[in-house]
Amino acid sequence: MPKLNRSEWYDLTRDMNWTFRYVEEEQVFPEALSNGRGIPAEEWWRWDEPYKISYREYVHNQSEKDESAYSINAAIGRSNHFENLDAGWKSGIVAHYGAIAIPEYLASIGESRMGRFGRAAAWRNMATYGTLDEMRHGQIQTYFPHTLLDKEARMDWAHKAFHTNEWGAIAARSLFDDMFTANDAVSMALQLTFTFETGFTNLQFLGMAADAMKVGDVDFGALISSIQTDEARHAQQGEPTLRILLANGQKEEAQRLIDHMFWRAWHLFALLTGLSMDYYTPLEHRSHSFKEFMNEFIVKQFMEQFRDFGMDLPWYWEQFLEEMDWYHHALHLGVWFWRPTVWWNPDAGMSVEERDWLEEKYPGWNDTFGKWWDVITENVRSGNVDRTLPETFPMVCNMCHIPVCTPAGHVTGHFASPAPLLVDYEGRRYTFCSEPCKWVFESDPKRFAGHKSLIDRFLGGEVQPPTVEGALRYMGLSPAECGTDADDYAWAFPGGAAGEIRRAV
Amino acid sequence: MSITPRARRATKTWSKSGQVRRKPSPYEITGSQFHYHFRREPAPFELSPDTPINEWYLKHREGSPLQIEDWETFRDPDKLNYRSYVSLQHQRETVMDGIVDEYERRDHDATLGADWAATLTVAFAPARFAIHALQMAALYLGQVGPSAFITNAAHFQAGDEMRRIQWLAYRCKSLSLAGTPELVSSTLARNTWENDERWQPARKLLEELLIAYDWGEAFAALNLTVKPVLDIVLNEELALVAEANGDGLLASMQREHAHDSERSQRWSKALVATAVAGADGNRDHLQKWVDQWSSAAYDAADGLRSLLADAPVAPQPALLGRSDIVGRHEAFLASCELGR
Numbered sequence: 001m002p003k004l005n006r007s008e009w010y011d012l013t014r015d016m017n018w019t020f021r022y023v024e025e026e027q028v029f030p031e032a033l034s035n036g037r038g039i040p041a042e043e044w045w046r047w048d049e050p051y052k053i054s055y056r057e058y059v060h061n062q063s064e065k066d067e068s069a070y071s072i073n074a075a076i077g078r079s080n081h082f083e084n085l086d087a088g089w090k091s092g093i094v095a096h097y098g099a100i101a102i103p104e105y106l107a108s109i110g111e112s113r114m115g116r117f118g119r120a121a122a123w124r125n126m127a128t129y130g131t132l133d134e135m136r137h138g139q140i141q142t143y144f145p146h147t148l149l150d151k152e153a154r155m156d157w158a159h160k161a162f163h164t165n166e167w168g169a170i171a172a173r174s175l176f177d178d179m180f181t182a183n184d185a186v187s188m189a190l191q192l193t194f195t196f197e198t199g200f201t202n203l204q205f206l207g208m209a210a211d212a213m214k215v216g217d218v219d220f221g222a223l224i225s226s227i228q229t230d231e232a233r234h235a236q237q238g239e240p241t242l243r244i245l246l247a248n249g250q251k252e253e254a255q256r257l258i259d260h261m262f263w264r265a266w267h268l269f270a271l272l273t274g275l276s277m278d279y280y281t282p283l284e285h286r287s288h289s290f291k292e293f294m295n296e297f298i299v300k301q302f303m304e305q306f307r308d309f310g311m312d313l314p315w316y317w318e319q320f321l322e323e324m325d326w327y328h329h330a331l332h333l334g335v336w337f338w339r340p341t342v343w344w345n346p347d348a349g350m351s352v353e354e355r356d357w358l359e360e361k362y363p364g365w366n367d368t369f370g371k372w373w374d375v376i377t378e379n380v381r382s383g384n385v386d387r388t389l390p391e392t393f394p395m396v397c398n399m400c401h402i403p404v405c406t407p408a409g410h411v412t413g414h415f416a417s418p419a420p421l422l423v424d425y426e427g428r429r430y431t432f433c434s435e436p437c438k439w440v441f442e443s444d445p446k447r448f449a450g451h452k453s454l455i456d457r458f459l460g461g462e463v464q465p466p467t468v469e470g471a472l473r474y475m476g477l478s479p480a481e482c483g484t485d486a487d488d489y490a491w492a493f494p495g496g497a498a499g500e501i502r503r504a505v
Numbered sequence: 506m507s508i509t510p511r512a513r514r515a516t517k518t519w520s521k522s523g524q525v526r527r528k529p530s531p532y533e534i535t536g537s538q539f540h541y542h543f544r545r546e547p548a549p550f551e552l553s554p555d556t557p558i559n560e561w562y563l564k565h566r567e568g569s570p571l572q573i574e575d576w577e578t579f580r581d582p583d584k585l586n587y588r589s590y591v592s593l594q595h596q597r598e599t600v601m602d603g604i605v606d607e608y609e610r611r612d613h614d615a616t617l618g619a620d621w622a623a624t625l626t627v628a629f630a631p632a633r634f635a636i637h638a639l640q641m642a643a644l645y646l647g648q649v650g651p652s653a654f655i656t657n658a659a660h661f662q663a664g665d666e667m668r669r670i671q672w673l674a675y676r677c678k679s680l681s682l683a684g685t686p687e688l689v690s691s692t693l694a695r696n697t698w699e700n701d702e703r704w705q706p707a708r709k710l711l712e713e714l715l716i717a718y719d720w721g722e723a724f725a726a727l728n729l730t731v732k733p734v735l736d737i738v739l740n741e742e743l744a745l746v747a748e749a750n751g752d753g754l755l756a757s758m759q760r761e762h763a764h765d766s767e768r769s770q771r772w773s774k775a776l777v778a779t780a781v782a783g784a785d786g787n788r789d790h791l792q793k794w795v796d797q798w799s800s801a802a803y804d805a806a807d808g809l810r811s812l813l814a815d816a817p818v819a820p821q822p823a824l825l826g827r828s829d830i831v832g833r834h835e836a837f838l839a840s841c842e843l844g845r
Contacts, residue, residue, distance in 0.1 A: 001602060001606065002602060002605040002606065002609065002675065003609050003679070004675060004678055004679055008678055009671075009674040009675045009677070009678035009679075009689075010671075010674065011691075012630075012633065012673075012674035012677060012678065012689060012691065012694075013633065013667075013670050013671055013674045015691035015694070015695070016633055016634050016637040016670075017695075018634055018695055018698060018699055019699065020712050021699070021708070021709075021712070022708065022709040022712040022713060023712045023713060023715065023716050027716045028712070028715050028716060031557070032557035032558050032560075032561050033558070033561065054671055055594075055598070055664065055667050055668040055671050056598045056601070056602070056668075056671070058591075059591045059594040059595045059598050060595055060598065060599075062591040062595075063588075063591040063592045063594075063595035064595075066587070066588045066591060066592070067592075070588065102539065102541070105539055105653070108656075108660065109647070109648045109656070112644040112645075112647045112648045112660060112663070113644075113648055115640075115641070115644040115663065116641045116642075116644040116645045116648065121637055124637075124640070124641060124644075125667060127644075128640065128644065128663055128664060128667050131644065131647070131660050131663065131664075132587065132590075132591075132660065132661075132664055135587045135657060135660060136587040136588075136591075138535075138539070139535035139536075139586050139587050139588070140535075140587075140588075142534065142535055142539075143531060143534055143535050146518070146519070146534045149516060149517075149518070153516070156516070156519060156520050159519040159520075159521060159522075159538070159539075160519065160520055160521055162541050163521050163538070163541045170551060173550075173551040174551040174552070177550040177551045177552055178551075178552060181542070181550055182549075182550035182551075182552050182556065182558040182559065183558070184558070446553060446555075446556070447552055447553055447556050448552060448553060449553055450552075450553030450554050450555055450556070451551065451552055451553050451554070
């Protein structure tokens, strides 16, 4: 092993900043790709990452990690492990791959944007590792589901989802493009690495890994734990960037960037992780509720992080805490009802025991969401499954692109009115699900105003024929791909009468 | 409404990758059709179509003169995905570890003279600024590449440049301990890079390379011109001079880096072949960019060679002259079926 430690030579690879003579600095760091907020170059050169690694260590470690993760996958692929997993859990995995695999790959483009347009050599080096890391995550999370294609055709959506205009894919693409693929390097450091990777990826990757191990899904558990060990490294680009913004009078701007992305990430992960944890994971294997995971990985972590940097909690913090009690329950109800519009099979998760668990974890659930599920359950039991399927579409929010759930917020006592929020801007009307989504839009309307939501496209005649079937086709869902109840409605028939009654259905 | 689920037939690969006769390789599974945003309507990214970054991609990627119908047809001849890249480089770094161990065991640095260290202070330590610019340019090429197979190859190239910089730093530090602290003075290195006349052609070339934003030009300038020309000096010529001056360790290190440079040239050559086969005008576009960048690249190489010429012992055979560098570059271009 070479005699010098990394710490003895590494600084030379950080001291590579210079003043441009033959071109202008603004040409090298154009605002669209590197919005430096007017902070002088020399200030950016103070950028100091807390975590350092050499290329040599990187390839030695990473090749070992990959060999380990891929050999588990190969060993499990030879077994009937996947077939034996719970149907609801599999739905969560199918949803995860579709919403996460290609975005992770896109994050490698985000990282290479910071690797090129980050304003200090030390930062660009860190982002170069990030570029490679995210390529790893995109590739390993497509390779694994590809090995399952012969067992579960829906795994195709790990690759296909982002090619489509399925509504969840639009919501995910809108979030991730805003956060990194179509973001400038400086904003990205705060929005991707500081806001998203230090909190929300822990939620999805550590939280879901804990559940995966309980469920016995060693393949998925080992995969996402291995991924999280990389996140911890490149996530640290946020802190030094934030320090420089704060030291140069940009606290307000930094706060805006973080508040903007925290809210957007919360909404998408309520959809993705909230449903998986509280409804799709088999009851006996749930380690914590989604809210408990949120409190552990997001609320506590962010409050500490914000305090450490002298930042304020986002202005909507109270609303955020309240939404943890109802928002993902509303989404679950909607996703299950509109199940043909998603690429996975939503698991109602409505057995008596599961409902008791929901009431315990979310007191008052029975009196609100429980009542709606009573109606659905009754319809299923009496053979009226058609009444539990959609004839039209809900409005979606022009920011998060998730269906507007304000009526549920109203019924659960959190909103004064069930009506969505409306904004008229340059002759067009925009619909929002919440004050923070509306605020994000109004903070930078030009970034969002030219975009059309799925419902804008539907009402504007871009979706033909303008029927549910036409929309499903527009969303890339063939009849075989449309989601259906994960348990084939068994949950509605305690005591096992399901088969008989369902045949009658 | 009612939905009748029916089983979908299991497929060999992703539905978006089209019909395949055989099960695709891991390289193809983890790269094929990943750039769904290329030529996407109404804009690459899910924001206002006229947001500046959408316009940037529409102008510099979709709007580049270098286009073919389907960039997905390009394949890196080395077929590297992340897993095989880190595995390959783990092996190469094990080789590098072995090289360094062997020389350190022999207390190699004690045998080198102060005048050789003085040459390296001026000719080698500041090269990290130049190689860092190559790293930045490769990352730009990666983020605007029109297929994941192109993006990934460029991103690996950026990793390779970082590797080269880190061993440069290692070498400067280890040799400095033998009595040349100037080798690790960042102030001195930056001052040399910014003010030494012999470095200026390279600095000008690389600063201008950083703002070559059209993706086709970024590729032609970096991978067909600037990098292959500078790598002749930074790897091969430096190795020859190091050897002549008794620094077998540096010579071996630079020859190890030459493996990475050759890999860059292999995928560049394959990308030229894909581009030229894909549309009539592409050969002319590439040639025009190569012509635009070549002379400045040769000037930069001249500057670097003049720094090496100050080494205490001149190598035998002598350093390449400008015409030799031009000849080497033209031979590379000819292997890409470009050039006159």
